[in-house]
Amino acid sequence: MTGLEKGGRATVGGGPLLLGVRHHGPGSARAVRAALDAARPRVVLIEGPPEADTLIPLAAEEDMRPPVALLAHAVDEPGRSAFWPLAEFSPEWVAIRWAVEHEVPARFIDLPATHTLAWGKDEGAGERPGEGVGDGDGAGSDAGSGAGSGAGPGSEAGSGAGPGSDAGSGAGPGSDAGSGSGPDSDAGSESGPGSDAGSGAGPDPEAGSTAAPAADADVRIDPLAVLAEAAGYDDPERWWEDVVEHRGSAEGDAFAPFVVLEEAMGALREAYGSGGHDRALVREAYMRLQVRAARMEFEDEVAVVCGAWHVPALRQKTAVSADRALLKGLPKVKTDMTWVPWTHRRLSRVSGYGAGIDSPGWYGHLFAAPDRPIERWMTKVAGLLREEDRIVSSAHVIEAVRLAETLAAMRGRPLPGLGETTDAVRAVMCEGSDVPLALVHDRLVVGDVLGEVPQSAPAVPLQRDLDRIQRRLRLKPEALERELELDLRKETDAGRSRLLHRLRLLGIGWGEPAVSRGSTGTFRETWRLRWEPELSVRVAEAGVWGTTVFAAATAKAEADALGAQALADVTGLAERCLLAELPDALPVVMRILADRAALDTDVGHLAQALPALVRSLRYGDVRGTDTGALAGVAAGLAERIFVGLPPACAALDADAAEEMRRHVDAVHGAVGLLADVPAPRHGDLRGRWHSVLRVLSVRDTVPGVIRGRTVRLLLDDGELGQDEAARLMGLVLSPGTPLADAAAWIEGFVGGGSGGGMLLVHDERLLGLVDAWLTGVPADAFTDVLSLLRRTFSAYEPGVRRTLGELVRRGPGERRGVTAAGSGIPGFADGLDSARAAAVLPVVRLLLGLGEVTQGAEGNGVDNNLAGVAG
Template structure:
């Protein structure tokens, strides 16, 4: 006997009925189905008695690639009907497609995404011929509302046409040669009994050709290895890779093309009714549900509107030549009767794609009614990955299994509450529904020591836990793998890396994942913005030095980040170029480098002497922004405390002032951001008495330079000078004011110089104006008349 090929559209009620009838009439020895071959030893799991829809979730992870994919099944999926009816008919049932971890699926998240875009040209011609708007309307016109007589022949002609206009890529060719190997093996084993092959229609013409005339071609020669039983072997994941497949609950919302599903039929709730009761009952049910939903949301729908919608739907069905109402007939009838406003966009069922924001409320409810609310449920005996059991055990041990109504207030200084916090954060980074944090520390040095977690929707929790099992067998391992993946995302940038770092701290990841440590260090080594990288370094260093809450002080997680960030920042700073002005984030980055060199030198690959030499080069580079030159001068001073002339800030100021008062202010801003006490504080001699050394002389030199400035230059440079001295806290400003009074031999309170009734800049400008007026009056000898 030969193989019988049924090309189907995934999740099509008419195709599902055809599969069921064919199995009943043919009574095949073998039923081969497009599906993950690695599940062949576990088909009994699929038939435990789940409430559909469910999906086979597959995952793969190695050092270079990670992938996840789903093979969803609902009551009217032809693959599900083939599995169920084939078993009932006594046939041997097998999935024959490559496992999801095979490279052929590297670019797919949905096994059944046969993607009509591959044969769009053919369907567009057919749409024009049959005067329909979309491929979904075309499918309904040709297959869902027509009588079942001749359905197989129409499907063969349709798929031969669309495949003839489309070219399979290398991935599809690999899948098809593998499936053809299974077909040949089944034919050889079936003897004189038939073999039924149920695959997506796109693959059907190729499988017929690959298996020869009538499906009987010589075995072998296809490159796929066979086992001792004659069946093709299932390709195994590479050594060291982690891969597996599990059943997960699925929902109609996930199946719906309006929510972004890539293949199959849109409006799964509607087609569930078509499968169960037929097109006429589905049309009546949709009219009723839409009206009920609209009325529940306060949308005025009268009985007359319902009658009008029904009449319009019946009229469109007849006008379009449909023997039974199609989905678009009902939807267009509802739209015509219920929407009286002008629409600024086409109705969504005239094309494929997601429902766009701003859609008319009635349209939104129509789409929701077609989608349906059903969510699948797995049988209690369904095997689950180890992570599910680990999470359940941890939640029970820490009294976090209070259910959807529970909320938690945690004291992070308490060891038990800290562990509870870590478990909840690990679930959060894995995106497991259940609880959300509403209060708590926002960054590594935020002085907040309590957290509040409130109950949120638990919808989808079971599926999310199973899918998270792709990241590891335990909650800690899975969270670490998720955070590692986030650090590998180059598009996340500095903000994403900073969040990943803090999430690692919150999850208690210190020292538990060498790969996470390596990726964090590598991530900071690739950032290009000095300011953002400086924030990361500052936070990491603060936690490494002072943390007493999260338990990461002096731990390897932060050490790797501190070392990588410091080396990267020194490289970025030496190559910095730019316009004038003060870049405060960059100055904070230099401060962070200084603090790392002074307080954590044992962590760093860059010796202190090397960093000092880099700072000195930056400070003398005329191409470097002037504020960064001042900061580098201060950094060099921090690291060397050099008393020689080359490190004398007073001499440096005399050089910088030749570039203008604005440049002087910007240079001082950089200097004061790094070194205030070092360059303005009193210097003591060996006897402990203060002396006016190089550090003290900086104030004297600045005072002399500023007093000698012409009024216009002083006023021009005053904003930059004020900005520079804003780095000093009040006590240090008071000390500087006292030094200025002392230089002038004036007795009095230095604090009076720091208190003004108006903006000092305004006062300086007013004084300059008064002096100009006085000079002008004196020139014309008008002063005595006033």
């Protein structure tokens, strides 16, 4: 008698052993392992794309560590892709590992990806217009990176699933009670194998649901909610934990949970049918054909691991011809398939996709903990909080465990679940605060685990080159976001910078530039790195540009330059080529840049383009790049701006004037850098720019905000004396100037973050002019200029505002007295107060290790010691 015959009553009428599961459920995973151990089948059939059959042996590799995912993508359109994620606690992964360890054939039996990807392409765009790459609703796709809008066959989409949905169908063998899913938990956009994914997309019967008791074949339901409601539970997840996770198998019978589940799913499908959609029926027809083929080869010693919702359909007696008729004429597309790393975060709704589970880290703990899971979990939490310098003792752990158990008893639950443990952690370890609790949720409940795939797994050539570079540069992909500080003077760091910039140019956003905290030098770079699973799709997409990162980035840069619409786009691309060190692409980009610059007559466009070009020139010294051609183009661009700026500043409204003021600031900074770069065409760029600023500062047709800004820039550069600046301010603040224009001039001169507040603090004449003008504004006109003045002064630092207020309160006479007697700033004197300084000298010398204070006559000791400290 075979193992299946011994457990024959689990098959409900004989035939293959059908194990209906909840995807990503640790309880289902444990139950599947127990059932396979008891039945010992000769073949294991698993819901998933058949093209991946050749990849199953890789699961035995030492370097294969879940979470991982099967990735299928169209050969001619790599962005059209689909994922089938598998965690360590996924029943399908357990089935694969069991088959490999027992040397039993394992096969995937869902509809092939060649159909699901093509199906999504043909129908998805019409179903969900306007959605593109990364929508998570592609055919057969769990992440759906560009796999078309509208969930395809096998794409069990939606959070909370309907009939035909591998989401939330009630009772699964030992399945964990994650959020938003049932026994065949393909809820959410990244669920189980068979691409149980998509975010409620398309007319898939597995796409989203609401509980509905009506026996209507066209109504989408959440089977988990229906069964929980029948049991008297308001929360389907609590019901699932109580009846499955905390109960286990019925008296050691490994098959009993599957029998109960199949009966429940049979009743639901009899009541609700397939939800009125054809795609689930097509998938199930293909699966039935594969099960028949396996039975012809292995008789009834066949085990099938699939979403629980499909079990009644696979048990159904149908004619072979009828199943084949459903599959006739399906579209096809050539596909490639491989394993890629996955993350716990991508299994969680926190990531924005929704995999049917909110707590992959918690699920992994439940699956891996051999005993005492609550005690072990509280110990993990305590360890994390201690790493964050929170005081958590063993007593806290003991008390948290007791509280969780007490809460479970009070709530009538057999054992504490995630809700009880969370409440206990908040009360005992977090002192009622949700701030540290958010950290626990992020790091432990969700987690940042990143899987690994062996080097022997198939990959596009570009991925191979990227892996090689990552190993050489010791830059390992990680799921947890981290900051990377680079010193471009070091060879390894320069190589890392080149790689990250090249990947960004290819659209592979592994790293994002960040502001450097330690230095502002051009030899410093700071990056924020996080490897997301969908980046594997981006690598496959970028493979069309070349077989190496360098070649692909070069080809992509050239193509982007040819297709760029705006001059600023080309200048930005030139900057990125320099950062990525693409010498072969730079000549092409520069030629297109020169052509576009020669044809573009819009001063605003030229002003937008110049700063990026000049910034690029700064990288030559650090990166050893020849920027001579770039300097020449930048100088020519600057000359055209000098000529065109005065007429372009005439007769502008308020919004256009403010935008042009920003352009003036950007060009001013760019000219300052460009003037320091040696180039034949530069000449006296700074001098010519100052001449342009002088013209703008006195031309009446130029808006006040621009005139005020040009006066300030000339003053800061030493090209305008304080007397002349005061004269110009006096003219513009005279009674003959319109109030709005005068207020705009002040905004340009001392507004925002230009440091104008300190200028007013230290120059009493300018402050007096502003004060006199402001006090002379008529009451009926004051509200007209109030918004401009508020914008001007509200940007000052609080200390600057206080000082200005104090100076204004003192009045003109007292301000002059203060200026004459001292520094002009309240609280500051002209000279050193020796007595006060002597009081701090002992502490200063002690800190610096300089010994005792040497006293001199008449306070000279203070001066001498200050000189010593300074020395």
